[in-house]
Amino acid sequence: xxxxxxxxxxxxxxxxxxxxxxxxxxxxxxxxxxxxxxxxxxxxxxxxxxxxxxxxxxxxxxxxxxxxxxxxxxxxxxxxxxxxxxxxxxxxxxxxxxxxxxxxxxxxxxxxxxxxxxxxxxxxxxxxxxxxxxxxxxxxxxxxxxxxxxxxxxxxxxxxxxxxxxxxxxxxxxxxxxxxxxxxxxxxxxxxxxxxxxxxxxxxxxxxxxxxxxxxxxxxxxxxxxxxxxxxxxxxxxxxxxxxxxxxxxxxxxxxxxxxxxxxxxxxxxxxxxxxxxxxxxxxxxxxxxxxxxxxxxxxxxxxxxxxxxxxxxxxxxxxxxxxxxxxxxxxxxxxxxxxxxxxxxxxxxxxxxxxxxxxxxxxxxxxxxxxxxxxxxxxxxxxxxxxxxxxxxxxxxxxxxxxxxxxxxxxxxxxxxxxxxxxxxxxxxxxxxxxxxxxxxxxxxxxxxxxxxxxxxxxxxxxxxxxxxxxxxxxxxxxxxx
Amino acid sequence: xxxxxxxxxxxxxxxxxxxxxxxxxxxxxxxxxxxxxxxxxxxxxxxxxxxxxxxxxxxxxxxxxxxxxxxxxxxxxxxxxxxxxxxxxxxxxxxxxxxxxxxxxxxxxxxxxxxxxxxxxxxxxxxxxxxxxxxxxxxxxxxxxxxxxxxxxxxxxxxxxxxxxxxxxxxxxxxxxxxxxxxxxxxxxxxxxxxxxxxxxxxxxxxxxxxxxxxxxxxxxxxxxxxxxxxxxxxx
Amino acid sequence: xxxxxxxxxxxxxxxxxxxxxxxxxxxxxxxxxxxxxxxxxxxxxxxxxxxxxxxxxxxxxxxxxxxxxxxxxxxxxxxxxxxxxxxxxxxxxxxxxxxxxxxxxxxxxxxxxxxxxxxxxxxxxxxxxxxxxxxxxxxxxxxxxxxxxxxxxxxxxxxxxxxxxxxxxxxxxxxxxxxxxxxxxxxxxxxxxxxxxxxxxxxxxxxxxxxxxxxxxxxxxxxxxxxxxxxxxxxxxxxxxxxxxxxxxx
Numbered sequence: 001x002x003x004x005x006x007x008x009x010x011x012x013x014x015x016x017x018x019x020x021x022x023x024x025x026x027x028x029x030x031x032x033x034x035x036x037x038x039x040x041x042x043x044x045x046x047x048x049x050x051x052x053x054x055x056x057x058x059x060x061x062x063x064x065x066x067x068x069x070x071x072x073x074x075x076x077x078x079x080x081x082x083x084x085x086x087x088x089x090x091x092x093x094x095x096x097x098x099x100x101x102x103x104x105x106x107x108x109x110x111x112x113x114x115x116x117x118x119x120x121x122x123x124x125x126x127x128x129x130x131x132x133x134x135x136x137x138x139x140x141x142x143x144x145x146x147x148x149x150x151x152x153x154x155x156x157x158x159x160x161x162x163x164x165x166x167x168x169x170x171x172x173x174x175x176x177x178x179x180x181x182x183x184x185x186x187x188x189x190x191x192x193x194x195x196x197x198x199x200x201x202x203x204x205x206x207x208x209x210x211x212x213x214x215x216x217x218x219x220x221x222x223x224x225x226x227x228x229x230x231x232x233x234x235x236x237x238x239x240x241x242x243x244x245x246x247x248x249x250x251x252x253x254x255x256x257x258x259x260x261x262x263x264x265x266x267x268x269x270x271x272x273x274x275x276x277x278x279x280x281x282x283x284x285x286x287x288x289x290x291x292x293x294x295x296x297x298x299x300x301x302x303x304x305x306x307x308x309x310x311x312x313x314x315x316x317x318x319x320x321x322x323x324x325x326x327x328x329x330x331x332x333x334x335x336x337x338x339x340x341x342x343x344x345x346x347x348x349x350x351x352x353x354x355x356x357x358x359x360x361x362x363x364x365x366x367x368x369x370x371x372x373x374x375x376x377x378x379x380x381x382x383x384x385x386x387x388x389x390x391x392x393x394x395x396x397x398x399x400x401x402x403x404x405x406x407x408x409x410x411x412x413x414x415x416x417x418x419x420x421x422x423x424x425x426x427x428x429x430x431x432x433x434x435x436x437x438x439x440x441x442x443x444x445x446x447x448x449x450x451x452x453x454x455x456x457x458x459x460x461x462x463x464x465x466x467x468x469x470x471x472x473x474x475x476x477x478x479x480x481x482x483x
Numbered sequence: 484x485x486x487x488x489x490x491x492x493x494x495x496x497x498x499x500x501x502x503x504x505x506x507x508x509x510x511x512x513x514x515x516x517x518x519x520x521x522x523x524x525x526x527x528x529x530x531x532x533x534x535x536x537x538x539x540x541x542x543x544x545x546x547x548x549x550x551x552x553x554x555x556x557x558x559x560x561x562x563x564x565x566x567x568x569x570x571x572x573x574x575x576x577x578x579x580x581x582x583x584x585x586x587x588x589x590x591x592x593x594x595x596x597x598x599x600x601x602x603x604x605x606x607x608x609x610x611x612x613x614x615x616x617x618x619x620x621x622x623x624x625x626x627x628x629x630x631x632x633x634x635x636x637x638x639x640x641x642x643x644x645x646x647x648x649x650x651x652x653x654x655x656x657x658x659x660x661x662x663x664x665x666x667x668x669x670x671x672x673x674x675x676x677x678x679x680x681x682x683x684x685x686x687x688x689x690x691x692x693x694x695x696x697x698x699x700x701x702x703x704x705x706x707x708x709x710x711x712x713x714x715x716x717x718x719x
Numbered sequence: 720x721x722x723x724x725x726x727x728x729x730x731x732x733x734x735x736x737x738x739x740x741x742x743x744x745x746x747x748x749x750x751x752x753x754x755x756x757x758x759x760x761x762x763x764x765x766x767x768x769x770x771x772x773x774x775x776x777x778x779x780x781x782x783x784x785x786x787x788x789x790x791x792x793x794x795x796x797x798x799x800x801x802x803x804x805x806x807x808x809x810x811x812x813x814x815x816x817x818x819x820x821x822x823x824x825x826x827x828x829x830x831x832x833x834x835x836x837x838x839x840x841x842x843x844x845x846x847x848x849x850x851x852x853x854x855x856x857x858x859x860x861x862x863x864x865x866x867x868x869x870x871x872x873x874x875x876x877x878x879x880x881x882x883x884x885x886x887x888x889x890x891x892x893x894x895x896x897x898x899x900x901x902x903x904x905x906x907x908x909x910x911x912x913x914x915x916x917x918x919x920x921x922x923x924x925x926x927x928x929x930x931x932x933x934x935x936x937x938x939x940x941x942x943x944x945x946x947x948x949x950x951x952x953x954x955x956x957x958x959x960x961x962x963x964x965x966x967x968x969x
Contacts, residue, residue, distance in 0.1 A: 016903065017902065017903050017904075017905065017906070020903070020905060020906050021905055024905055024906065024909050030909075032690070035690065035691065036690070036691050039687075039691040040691070052533065053531070053532040053533040056529075056531040056532035056533075057532045059529050059531070060528060060529055060530055060531075060532055063528045063529050064528060067528065069498075070498055071498065072494045072498060073491045073494040073495050073498065073499075076490075076491070076494075077491070086675070092485070092486040092487040092490055093486060094486040094489050094490055098486060143688075144686045144688045144689075144697060145686075145688040148688070148689075161687070161688060161691075163688055163689075164688075164691075166689075167689075167690055168689050168690050168692075171689055188689040188690065188692040188694050189694055191689055192686060192689065192694040192696075192697055195697070196696075196697055196698060199698065200698070203698070204607055204608070204611065217673070219673065220673045220675075222673065222675070228684065228685050228686055228687075228697075229684050229685070229686050229697040229698055229699070230645065230684035230697055230698030230699030231697070231698050233641065233645050233678070233698070233699060234645065234698050234699075236641075237640075237641040237642045237645060238607060238642060248490065248494075255667070255670070255673035256667050258667070259663050259664045259666075259667045260532065262663060262679075263532075263663055266627075270687070272681070273550075273626060273627035273628070273681070274624075274627035274628070274629050274663075274679065274681035275681065276680065276681055276682045276683065276684050276685050276699075277678065277679070277680060277681075277684065277699065278677075278678070278679040278681075279641070279677070279678055279679075280674065280676065280677040280678075280679075281675070281676050281677075282675040282676065283675075285675060285676055287604075287640065288634060288640040288641055288642075288676060289640075289641060289642075289676075297490070299486075299490045299493070303490060303493035303494050303497075304493070306493075306494060306497050306498065307493075307496070307497035310808075328891050328892040328894065328910050328913075329903075329906055329910065331910075331913075332906055332909040332910055332913070333906060333909075364769075365898075365899065365902050365903065366903060366906075367896065367899065368859070368892050368894055368895065368896025368897075368899045368907070368910070369767060369859070369896055369897070369899070370859035370863070370892035370896070371859060371860075371863040371864065372859075372863070372890070372891075372892065374863070375863055385804075388766065388767060388769070388805070390769075391767070391768060391769030392769045392770075392771040393769070394769055395768070395769035395770055395771070396769075396771075409768075409898070409901075409902070413764075413765060413768060413770045413773065414773075416760075416764070416765070416773075417765060417770070417773035417776065417777070419759075420728065420759040420760040420762075420777050420780075421759075421776065421777075421780070422759075423756055423757045423758065423759055426728070426759045426760075430731070430732050433732065446942060448943075453901055456900075456901045456902075456904040457900065457901060457904070457939070459904060459908070460904070460908040460911065460940060460943065461908075461911070461936060461939030461940050461942075461943055462939045462940075462942040462943045463935070463939055464733070464935075464938075464939075464942075466732060466733065467733070467735055467736075469735060470731050470732055470735055471726050471730060471731045471735035471738035471739065472726075472731055472754070472756055474735055474738075474739060475738075475742075475754045475756075476756065
């Protein structure tokens with residue numbers, strides 16, 4: 001099968017409506033996405049229903065993250081201090097290219113020819129793997145979903161279950177081809193066993209690993225990683241050198257804060273009371289785990305988001321993907337339509353901001369503002385509020401562009417505002433509209449086809465023709481009863 | 484100017500005292516640290532979630548066992564006097580021969596008739612060739628069915644409970660708490676290393692079908708031991 | 720009880736029968752209703768599309784228009800959500816302190832229709848008769864913005880002759896989303912198709928909701944597909960009696 005990897009580089013990806021169109025025609029993918037999100041949503045809902053203090057936990061989680069953001073410099077410095085005291089080395093990367101350089105330099109120092117990786121969306125954000133490969137080093141993904149994507153030359157479509165858009169027969173085909181197992185069946189048990197065997201050798205032999213981090217603990221300089229498969233534990237304990245890449249917003253003040261964050265994360269991400277394995281480690285422990293430990297703290301646009309009053313809540317995100325699972329838009333398109341490693345509702349607000357609003361400007365509009373995401377977000381990010389704020393920024397950027405003066409949407413909005421500014425004008429417009437639309441109105445009183453922007457409506461929906469009398473005209477003319 | 488100072492400067496520009504009106508939350512008054520933060524947490528943070536459990540000891544044990552069994556863990560309960568025999572029985576029932584054990588494991592737990600590999604600097608290959616591993620634990624959390632290891636010398640290095648396919652964990656009743664916050668209450672100081680195990684490794688990456696045992700032990704066994712000394716507390 | 724009707728720009732132009740139904744209903748309940756002809760739009764379309772300055776001028780107009788009004792009733796949960804969620808921010812960002820204060824005073828006097836009936840008038844049984852099989856779609860703004868909860872159900876349960884059929888996934892967005900339905904017409908239609916599947920499965924004669932925006936989108940597809948179902952605003956159901964049944968429109 002000819003396969004083109006989706007473009008998840010926001011600088012060059014197609015706009016959301018353009019990217020969505022071919023995906024909408026992929027009924028297999030839509031079925032896979034709907035099934036996967038239904039399963040996780042149902043599990044999450046069941047656990048949330050049984051948790052009497054769920055709303056209190058959300059409030060606490062949001063408050064902890066707000067405390068972090070308000071004192072981010074202090075907590076980062078404290079983390080650096082404690083991690084270094086425990087034998088770790090902390091690096092600071094202002095942007096993606098610096099992060100790539102720091103990590104590749106560490107790998108070169110280690111004379112690594114290969115590196116095993118735990119799933120980290122942050123490394124996809126900075127496009128790390130191509131940089132590693134360009135340095136002649138082979139990056140091996142060890143998370144099952146990431147392995148499927150790497151071998152299948154595909155891209156992640158979901159923050160927690162990146163291969164959610166792939167079904168079992170597609171996995172079978174990829175593994176059979178890349179692992180040299182022509183007799184492989186599509187039984188998920190068999191496929192998983194094949195991956196286990198394939199990766200075991202790597203875990204025991206590759207001395208360098210790269211991870212992300214779910215939480216950095218300022219109080220102790222510890223790092224926490226949450227996972228299900230055990231590849232994390234393998235990569236965190238077997239190699240000689242470990243590099244953890246983390247966005248600066250991942251820091252938490254205290255070890256104790258995990259009592260809130262772990263409770264909301266597992267339930268939101270996978271619908272479990274606790275994920276199978278959570279690992280916590282501090283710097284270097286002689287005799288247990290890597291001898292050399294590096295943390296790369298990544299800014300890459302986060303400090304800019306911090307400075308914006310409405311948008312900064314974006315940085316509370318703990319990458320649980322509950323918003324993706326509940327989003328009715330994501331349900332129809334999956335993640336690739338968002339042209340970024342971060343898709344769904346969080347992607348719609350995070351990606352344009354990381355791009356300093358220079359790219360991905362269609363993403364804030366990739367939402368019907370239904371607020372289902374806000375309802376499930378464990379750290380109470382009011383995503384619709386941020387979407388509307390970003391839309392205003394896009395419009396303010398665009399409004400003065402020559403190209404927009406004749407754009408029907410921009411023109412229409414200006415005209416509508418003019419008409420809404422006075423009741424007289426509005427009545428006039430209502431009359432004009434009724435007369436104008438008469439041309440398009442069928443004998444049954446309905447409109448089946450409209451030109452220009454209207455065609456976007458009538459492509460799938462009829463529109464009832466404008467009634468002969470508006471409400472206000474009826475009110476003005478009706479016989480007055482005693483009031 | 485290093486990236487470090489660049490990043491910190493950018494952050495301070497919007498959160499520092501000079502940045503009034505940027506609308507930060509009340510927790511801005513959290514102490515700018517040079518010394519330790521209060522470990523219990525910022526005094527103003529809303530903590531109205533459930534901290535303490537409400538179950539009796541026996542209900543708590545029952546809950547943990549139920550959760551462990553939901554994960555297909557094999558759970559046995561015994562008294563302290565029967566522990567050594569119980570361990571031997573479980574090891575025999577496994578059909579396995581070579582077991583890894585942390586160096587500080589009580590000697591009486593090392594049942595005769597098995598090939599014990601005490602972890603005095605075993606190599607990765609040696610651990611990989613063990614059929615199973617036996618350790619103690621630091622705590623268990625009933626609500627989520629979580630076993631907590633702080634990797635003391637009775638619990639072993641992290642890789643010890645990772646490579647072998649069969650794992651037996653010995654838990655004292657007194658180590659079992661109901662809620663996650665109660666576990667944190669037990670930590671007089673934060674551990675340098677910790678592993679929280681809530682079931683065998685699993686993946687749902689292929690069509691959301693939950694498959695047990697990707698990496699990490701596929702077979703989880705737990706013995707819950709009633710301490711003789713604890714028996715007077717059983718009616719709590 | 721006196722109240723003023725803010726009928727909304729799109730009801731005024733596209734669904735005047737909803738406005739008429741509100742008038743009939745509230746007058747039947749003894750409300751002295753008036754209509755300020757100076758009204759136009761609440762600014763939601765502009766605000767949600769990113770035209771904030773324009774939204775501000777419409778918001779300013781609305782607040783000034785109603786600043787001395789005792790009670791305002793609005794048969795559109797998305798417009799009420801716009802006012803409740805965004806006006807404050809608009810006035811803070813672009814407005815002035817006086818406007819913000821005027822708005823703060825007005826806000827508690829604004830009611831969505833089902834809120835007005837249940838919270839202000841204290842009635843659930845409005846004396847309605849609507850002998851049809853009906854399913855109810857929970858518009859997102861009413862559900863998550865206004866937390867209307869079971870108000871619509873309490874009202875529907877008292878309508879004589881009405882058979883209420885539960886809707887699967889009733890809280891899932893229909894895909895309208897204002898200008899989303901145009902800017903992302905294909906995705907909007909995909910969401911519509913999924914939603915319509917659930918709605919048509921109820922085999923109801925009517926699908927109702929508190930927002931004609933959703934109903935325009937759902938009803939537009941029903942009509943296109945010759946589905947055996949129509950849409951009707953909740954106000955029209957509540958206004959129907961034996962003597963004055965549902966006003967027939969195309």
